Amino acid sequence: xxxxxxxxxQAGDMTLIKRAAFSNVxxxxxxFDNTISTxxxxxxxxxxxxxxxxxxxxxxxxxxxxxxxxxEAAGYFGQNFGAAYNASSMTFNQQSNVNQFxxxxxxxxxxxxxxxxxxxxxxxxxxxxxxxxxxxxxxxNHLGTTTFAGIQDNARTYTxxxxxxxxxxxxxxxxxxxxxxx
Amino acid sequence: xxxxxxxxxxLKEEYPTLRVGDEQQGYTQLxxxxxxxxxxxxxxxxxxxxxxxxxxxxxxxAKAAAEAKLAxxxxxxxxxxxxxx
Numbered sequence: 001x002x003x004x005x006x007x008x009x010q011a012g013d014m015t016l017i018k019r020a021a022f023s024n025v026x027x028x029x030x031x032f033d034n035t036i037s038t039x040x041x042x043x044x045x046x047x048x049x050x051x052x053x054x055x056x057x058x059x060x061x062x063x064x065x066x067x068x069x070x071x072e073a074a075g076y077f078g079q080n081f082g083a084a085y086n087a088s089s090m091t092f093n094q095q096s097n098v099n100q101f102x103x104x105x106x107x108x109x110x111x112x113x114x115x116x117x118x119x120x121x122x123x124x125x126x127x128x129x130x131x132x133x134x135x136x137x138x139x140x141n142h143l144g145t146t147t148f149a150g151i152q153d154n155a156r157t158y159t160x161x162x163x164x165x166x167x168x169x170x171x172x173x174x175x176x177x178x179x180x181x182x
Numbered sequence: 183x184x185x186x187x188x189x190x191x192x193l194k195e196e197y198p199t200l201r202v203g204d205e206q207q208g209y210t211q212l213x214x215x216x217x218x219x220x221x222x223x224x225x226x227x228x229x230x231x232x233x234x235x236x237x238x239x240x241x242x243x244a245k246a247a248a249e250a251k252l253a254x255x256x257x258x259x260x261x262x263x264x265x266x267x
Contacts, residue, residue, distance in 0.1 A: 022204040026212065026220050029202035054196075166231075167224040169197070 027164035040178030054168020056140030078150015104146035108139020
């Protein structure tokens with residue numbers, strides 16, 4: 001039987017826009033500004049490693065950024081739910097018009113950090129409301145899953161993202177990729 | 183319960199300075215105004231979490247007390263459910 005070689009992936013199918021490492025910061029601030037643009041419609045954010053420098057029970061959160069640059073601090077709707085490794089029921093976290101979106105309730109620690117993938121559509125144009133979804137593993141005493149989805153109810157031309165925990169500093173590495181339109 | 187000002191004081195002791203940035207671009211310290219705003223935000227979050235935890239604990243205590251009263255009467259939660267309560 002002839003072996004057919006799989007053609008190589010087209011250059012630019014999935015493009016690394018920015019990867020950054022940060023240590024003991026009060027949120028990522030401007031680090032991921034100018035990562036969202038009309039070049040891409042779909043963004044894959046890989047949170048490779050992240051943890052709170054304050055407490056393992058800090059929430060892992062993100063916010064959109066837009067021209068100014070300004071942090072979008074309202075209009076997040078959605079939910080995350082998850083379970084610790086030894087749980088037999090889910091814990092739900094409803095989010096209705098909150099100031100930031102919480103992806104998980106356990107940021108983890110240096111020894112047991114968290115990781116997640118976040119996918120975003122509709123953020124690059126003010127003609128749509130951004131929608132986002134993803135999942136991850138939560139570190140520290142949780143050692144379990146988190147699944148999340150939501151929308152940003154303010155349709156704007158967003159230009160970046162900000163990551164943080166609910167209280168205290170964070171450390172981690174995050175990479176943002178753009179998916180080619182065709 | 184701890185007050186907001188007490189939490190702010192504690193956080194300022196834990197975090198005498200705050201910085202932003204990353205390994206590639208370098209780090210910069212927050213200005214005094216930015217620092218105060220960030221500490222105030224964290225303090226409010228911690229206060230809200232404490233209130234939520236206290237509420238959950240109060241509910242759990244009320245449930246345990248109600249179950250103890252039922253037990254004294256020789257009843258269980260299942261007995262109440264059987265009555266449609």
